[in-house]
Amino acid sequence: MHRTISRRVVLTGCLGLATQKAVAQRSRIWRVAYLVSGRSSATAPVIRDTLRSLGYEEGRNLVFDVRDANGRYSELPELMQQLLQLKPDVIVAEATPAVAVAQKATSTIPIVMSPSTDPIGSGFIRSFAKPGGNITGVANMFGDLTAKTLDIVRLVFPRVGKLGVLTSNNPTHPALFEVARNAAAKIGISADRYIAPDPEDVKKAYQDMKAAGCDVVYVLADPIRPLLPSIALEHHLPSVFQVNSYTELGGLMSYGPDILPLFVKAAHYVDRILKGGNPAEIPVEQPTQFVFTINLRTAKALGLSIPENVLIMADKVIE
Numbered sequence: 001m002h003r004t005i006s007r008r009v010v011l012t013g014c015l016g017l018a019t020q021k022a023v024a025q026r027s028r029i030w031r032v033a034y035l036v037s038g039r040s041s042a043t044a045p046v047i048r049d050t051l052r053s054l055g056y057e058e059g060r061n062l063v064f065d066v067r068d069a070n071g072r073y074s075e076l077p078e079l080m081q082q083l084l085q086l087k088p089d090v091i092v093a094e095a096t097p098a099v100a101v102a103q104k105a106t107s108t109i110p111i112v113m114s115p116s117t118d119p120i121g122s123g124f125i126r127s128f129a130k131p132g133g134n135i136t137g138v139a140n141m142f143g144d145l146t147a148k149t150l151d152i153v154r155l156v157f158p159r160v161g162k163l164g165v166l167t168s169n170n171p172t173h174p175a176l177f178e179v180a181r182n183a184a185a186k187i188g189i190s191a192d193r194y195i196a197p198d199p200e201d202v203k204k205a206y207q208d209m210k211a212a213g214c215d216v217v218y219v220l221a222d223p224i225r226p227l228l229p230s231i232a233l234e235h236h237l238p239s240v241f242q243v244n245s246y247t248e249l250g251g252l253m254s255y256g257p258d259i260l261p262l263f264v265k266a267a268h269y270v271d272r273i274l275k276g277g278n279p280a281e282i283p284v285e286q287p288t289q290f291v292f293t294i295n296l297r298t299a300k301a302l303g304l305s306i307p308e309n310v311l312i313m314a315d316k317v318i319e
Contacts (some may be wrong), residue, residue, distance in 0.1 A: 030056065030274050033088035034066045035080055035102055037073060037095035037170075038223020042245070043114075043263045047092065050267035056274075069098070071199040071225055073169050076101040084109075090270050093137075095223050096172045099124055103135060110279045113137030114266035117172040117221060119284060128284045136279040137269050138262045139286045142221040142242045143176055147183040149218070149255045152292070153240055154187050155310050156253070157216055163191040164214035164237070166205055168198075168222050176220050191218075199225045206235040216240065221256065224249075229298070238302055247293040247318060252302065257287035291315045 044066055056062040065086050067079035080101050092112045093099040102111045103124060115138040119125045126132035165180050167173035177193045184191040196205040202225055209217060221242040229250035232239040241254040265285055272282060295318040299306050
C-alpha cells in the first residue's frame with residue numbers, strides 16, 4: 001500500500017511539473033531578432049504572419065526586433081551587436097552576408113538562415129542532414145541553376161557574345177561568378193565580373209558594362225536593390241536575374257526558387273527551436289519549387305521579341 005501511494009505521489013508530481021513547464025512555455029515572452037542584409041519590408045511581414053499563425057503574437061508572447069542594412073553589408077556587424085544587446089532567443093539572418101556576421105557574433109544563440117546560397121561551402125553547417133552547430137534554416141540552390149539559366153539566355157539572345165555578371169560584396173559571389181563564367185564558356189559566351197558593393201554603385205557598374213560592350217547582364221542573387229531594373233532599362237541592357245522578385249519590379253527575366261515561401265519556412269524553424277529543437281540536429285531544407293518568369297512589358301521596352309519556345313517554357317509571363 002505504501003509503495004502504491006508513493007508511485008501516485010511521484011506520478012502526480014511529474015504531471016504537475018510538466019503542466020507548469022507547459023504553462024511557462026505558453027506564457028513566456030520570446031525574443032526573435034531579424035538581421036537583414038537588404039530591406040525587411042517584403043520579408044518581415046511574411047515571417048511575422050507565419051509566427052502569428054503558429055501562436056506567437058507581438059505584444060503578448062513575442063518581441064520581433066528588426067535591423068536592416070539596406071544592402072550596405074559593412075553595417076551588418078554593428079546592427080548585429082545592437083540585436084545581441086537585446087538578448088534574443090533566436091536570430092533569423094536574411095541572406096549570406098547576414099548569416100556570416102551572425103555566425104561570427106555568436107556560437108550559442110540559435111541562428112536561422114533565410115536563406116543561404118552555399119551553407120556548406122560558406123562554413124555555416126557541416127551537412128544538410130545534420131548542421132552540427134548553432135545554425136540551421138533554408139538554402140536556395142542558386143549556383144545549381146546557373147547553367148540552365150544561361151541556356152535560356154542563349155535561346156533568347158542567339159548572338160550574345162559577352163555577358164556582364166553583376167555582383168556585390170556578398171561573400172558567395174566570387175564562387176558563383178566562377179560557376180557562371182564556366183557555364184558561359186561552355187556555350188561560347190565570355191563573361192566578366194562587375195562589382196557594385198553598395199546599392200548606389202549599381203549605376204556605375206551598368207555604365208561600365210555598357211562601355212565594355214556587354215550584350216546581356218546576369219545579376220547574381222542578393223537582397224533586392226529596387227532601382228536595379230530601371231537602371232538596366234535606362235542603359236538598354238537586357239538583364240536576367242537569379243532572384244525572381246526582380247521581374248515584378250520590371251526585370252526582364254528571372255529563374256530561381258520561389259523566394260517568399262523560404263521565409264515562411266524560416267518562421268517554422270524559429271517555432272521548432274523555441275519549442276526546444278536543437279539547430280545542430282534540424283536538417284537544412286532546400287527549395288523544391290523553381291520559377292522562370294518573363295516580363296513582356298520590359299521586353300517590349302527593350303525592343304526584344306521573346307521566341308515562342310521560350311515563352312512556352314515560362315512558368316509566369318508578365319504582360
